[in-house]
Amino acid sequence: MILKKLVPFVLFTLVCAISILMVCCGQDQEPDSVRRYASITGVKAEKLEYYKKLHADAWPTVLRKIKECHIQNYSIFLKEVDGRHYLFSYFEYTGTDFNADMHRMAADPETQRWWKETDPCQMPLPDARAKGAVWSDMEEIFHTN
Numbered sequence: 001m002i003l004k005k006l007v008p009f010v011l012f013t014l015v016c017a018i019s020i021l022m023v024c025c026g027q028d029q030e031p032d033s034v035r036r037y038a039s040i041t042g043v044k045a046e047k048l049e050y051y052k053k054l055h056a057d058a059w060p061t062v063l064r065k066i067k068e069c070h071i072q073n074y075s076i077f078l079k080e081v082d083g084r085h086y087l088f089s090y091f092e093y094t095g096t097d098f099n100a101d102m103h104r105m106a107a108d109p110e111t112q113r114w115w116k117e118t119d120p121c122q123m124p125l126p127d128a129r130a131k132g133a134v135w136s137d138m139e140e141i142f143h144t145n
């Protein structure tokens with residue numbers, strides 16, 4: 001009889017203990033498979049409003065391709081520095097083959113059409129321009145959850 005009364009209490013205590021262990025051991029953090037990427041590029045002042053307009057109504061096909069290629073939490077930020085405009089891009093990659101997913105995205109006709117609209121708005125930094133790229137990769141030096 002006493003045992004039947006103790007079972008709910010023991011189960012509750014066990015669930016609480018497991019929850020505490022999960023938090024203490026970092027189980028509430030993002031999985032190791034999430035990789036963060038950041039990059040920067042310039043944006044032409046005369047194209048800035050058009051660039052903003054494009055992204056205010058991003059094409060659904062492009063957004064789907066981004067998700068299909070395991071990209072999440074994608075953001076682009078704008079900052080003016082000494083009269084020049086810069087774009088900062090951040091996203092998280094959850095796939096297992098970044099290069100293959102980026103090639104798949106680059107091969108997509110709708111994404112190519114999107115880039116034909118966005119690329120002329122941007123001014124690559126010298127390191128990106130030397131590689132024939134638009135965006136310059138950035139090094140992550142700090143992260144916390």
